[in-house]
Amino acid sequence: MSITALKGFKDILPDEVGLWQLIEATARDIFHRFGFAEIKVPILEKTELFARSIGEATDIVEKEMYSFTDRNGESITMRPEGTAAVLRAFIEHSLHAKLPVQKLYTVGPMFRHERPQKGRLRQFHQLSCEVLGSELPRLDAEVIAMAWLLLNELGISVRLEINSLGCPQCRPRFKETLVQFLADRAGKLCDDCERRRNTNPLRVLDCKSSHCQEQYVAAPSILDHLCPECSGHFAIVKESLSALAIPFRVNSFMVRGLDYYNRTTFELVTDALGAQSAVGAGGRYDGLIEQLGGPPLPGIGFAMGMERLVLLLQQQAGDTSNGPATDLFIAALGEEAQQLAFPLLHGLRRAGLKANMDLEGRSLKSQMKQAGRADAAFTLILGEDEMSRKVAVLRDMSSREQEEIALPTELDPWCQELARRIR
């Protein structure tokens, strides 16, 4: 058996790359319209960075990170998400001193050691955006609106769900109330919820068991326990979304898997991805920058899963082709023609054309076939007959019309003229 890729690691083959480029180009365009700048950060970071930001007790940190010991004995980790590394860079370079509010995005691979399934890989790719330095609720709406617009322009339709998780003032009180509520129902919940009752009580509300859900109808809602500040913040977020005519549903059961979230959280969900419903998700993380050793600045961000976007685009089968893949294919017959064609090909490429030829010297039929397969707009035929008459045949592949043109006396001007003509 030959060597294969690691489990959960996938090759993105040429057939699929067009979709990836479309997604990335669309995202960059929209992010730039909203005033975001790209930042590129390393894939490897000190393990402590993720432990401190994502949370020691989360699944990601407890059992999903690709962590190993570096040659100098230090524990390092392949990033499982993007925010921590961007914040580290933000703090390390004191970016807050350059602009009061920083809008940053980054694109790249993330790594989590999970069991792969549809829409879930061990190496996956995210588009990740952060706004650092402002806690205005209208900003929350702006960030959500940007994510919404991106999906819109890609032609992907999703539902927006939002929630508020409160802040360090009000969340603990709610948690107590909830823990008490669950304790009253001990033994009546599913095994998972019994376990989560202790490990992560907020998450029980997200349980898929209908039996549990029936009981949670009466569960206390975080939204009834928000402090006045959080409650006011959330109200303005909702108003602002409405002002932008972005439809949303408040889901008070929505919980995020990373500890650093507070106040506004949101998910863009679909039911077209099997068990994986979230295409993008994010929220506010006031306090995190300070917790990582930076200034006491608030922040908000979100991430989108590129693989999930690709799956959705493939299902919706939109036409993403953009013109012929090849402008001109040269079919050269015989050694003399090949000798002329080779520098000609290079000249045409210098002149800006997507040009190609067959170097194997196969039959004209075979070369025409290749031209067709390469989706060439034109084919330049250099046969023995043409060579002796110092001409070449230029064939328009879609109309099948051909005409003779004189062979070059000077290479570059000839190539430039031809390039101008067929573009």
Place this chain on the structure above:
RNA sequence: GUGAGCGUAGCUCAGCUGGUGGCAGCACCGGGUUGUGGCCUCGGAGGUCGUGGGUUCAAGUCCCAUCGCUCACCCCA
């Protein structure tokens, strides 16, 4: 980590109650057209039936193990 389903040509798959691997489709190469692509037609090439054991006169087919893939649980983008 747990569970289920599936591994036959580059891809998609037939292969019945065990009896010689399919003129199969797509893709590839060549001919029909002494020099013209897509359509058509004819031909060609391409396989340790995931791997290792076992049962049997005989295993792609049955049994066991193992590896891989997929989906789901969990979790999440």
